[in-house]
Amino acid sequence: MSNPYIVGGWVSGALHYGRRGLISHLLEGPNHALWVVGTRRVGKTSLLRQIEALTLTHPQYVPLYVDLQGISTRAEFNQELHYALDEVAARFDAQGIDAAALAQEDELGLLRTLRRQLLAVERTLLLLIDEAEALISIGQPDPALLQRLRKIFLAGSGIRVIMVSTKILLQLNEQAADWNTSPFLNGFAPRNLTALDPVAAAMLIRQSQSAAPVTASEQVINCIRDEAGDHPFLMQMICQRLWQEDNSLRELTSADLIVDDMLAGFFEHDYKYLSAGERRILLAVSRAGVLSENAVREATGLSESETVGFVFGLIKLGYLRVVYNQLAVGNQLLDTWIQQNFARLEQQISSAISDNSSQRLLEAGRREEMRMLQDQLAVLRSNLAELEMQRIQYGIQVPLSLINGINQTKRDIARLEDQLSNLADGLASPHTAFTAAPSRSTY
Known part of the structure; x- marks a missing residue:
């Protein structure tokens, strides 16, 4: 028997675990343009590939997965978009779209044509963009291209866009500072790709x-x-x-x-995409082992609103976690890497990601998460009502499986209500909170 654990590659189908609530929200929520933010190796590509697999027989969506890794120019973007379409031409042929006939279209014309032709048969283009950071370099010499792409992405009917990236994509808004129109990411609903439940x-x-x-x-x-x-x-x-x-x-x-060179590279990459304020908080927590939110403010000199916002984002992206109502580094391996490099990291506080950009993203992400939880609660409460009706019909001889289902649904409702309540107060209330104090070296 071979080792069943997959390290490094993307997974889908039975190999993909969790994310059901997030996937449901991404496909069924009110937003047609979504940006999923995550650290390296947290499963961004697997999320998109799982969505692609789940929508192959969907009555509404026709998925198109586009990987922008290594893309840096408009010509390369155009080529990759056509390559992605050619790879799955059969699924578009089934909708009466001749992919080969679109070979001469530029990237804008191709997306418009796909959207228009799918609309004609009452279907929606599900555009899944991986490694969306490439849009930064693609758009630097041609801001007008980004503006036209944004217009297509936000068109609404006929197209739903789900793009994944690290926080560095915030630089798109910095590039758009002198636009007469809204910044690129305005209109995209941000979602954090968190740890598994x-x-x-x-x-x-x-x-x-x-x-x-x-x-x-x-x-x-x-x-x-x-x-x-x-x-x-x-x-x-x-x-x-x-x-x-x-x-x-x-x-x-x-x-x-052991934190080997590969892991160290991942952690270095993730640290680079934190803003200055976020870095100060992470280092302060690592230095102390555990800190209360008040102690974080004292250690960093950040304001209450800055601390609340940054802590929320650091928890959601796995840099921090809650232990006995105090803050600790998100996992022991990351903490080990920070401790090994602490002196150097203390000298690397300045960041390409501004505190203001990060704060705006976090506030938008908090609102979007509240909306998702409200949607999930509505479904669970409806399910509970149906289960309670079934229990009434059984009288006094209620099957154990039905009782267990009712109790589990009630627990799920209580958990989501707690998360929603804390989010309304600006707290992260992570479902991954641990009850054991971090050990740093217990083995």
Whole structure:
């Protein structure tokens, strides 16, 4: 039997865990232009590929996945867009669209034609843009191109755009400072790609959706979750190290938690995309081990509103987490890297991402998350009402499965209500909050 944990590549189908609520919101929510923000290796490509797989037989959407990695010019963008269409020409042929006939269209004409022809058959182009950071270099010499692309992306009917990237995409708004029109990202609903929820994290560790689930004790599962902060890539990396030929996971040792050059590169990349204020908070928390929000303000000199906003974003993107109502670094591996490089990182406070841009993104993300939670709550409350009606019909002989379903739905409602309440107060209320204090080196 081969090691079942996939480290480095994207996954979809049964190999993809969690994100169901987010995917539902991205496909069914009111926004037609969405920007999913995440750190490296948190699953941005897998999210798009899973959405593509789920919508292949969708009655409304026709998905087109476009990977902009390595793209830096308009000509390359045009070429990649045509290549992506050629790769899946059959799904557009099924809608009466001859992909080959569009070979001479530029990128703007191609997108307009696809949208128009799909509208004619009452379908919607689902444009899935990976590595959207490339738009920064594509648009630098030609701001008008970005303005025209934005107009198409925000057209509404006939097109839904989901793009994923790191926070560096905020530079698009900095580039658009002298535009007469709105900045590029205005109109895109931002969503944070967070760590997995506890149930999905445990399922990933156990490989519960596979034909041969992995055996792991609750203690090992909890240790992996704690070390990785429920980050899917970090969990799979640790699990890959712990996997044994009998398809079980052994207990962790200190040797399993080494931050190698690959991990160090990922953490360096993620740190680069924090604003100056966010960096100060992360370093202050790492220095102390755990800090209250008030102590963070004292340690950094940031205002209350700045602290609340930055802490919210740092939790959502996995840089921080909540431990016994205090703040700690998001996972032990990241904390180890920070400790190993602390003196150098203290000298790298200035950032290409401004505090103001980051704050605006975080506020918009908080509003969007509240909307998503409200949508999920409406569905759960409707489901609960149906389950309660079924219980009434059974009288006094209610099946145990129905009782369990009702109780689980009530727990889910209570959890979302708690998150929504805290979001309204400007708090992150992460579902990944841990009850064990960070250990830094417990093995």
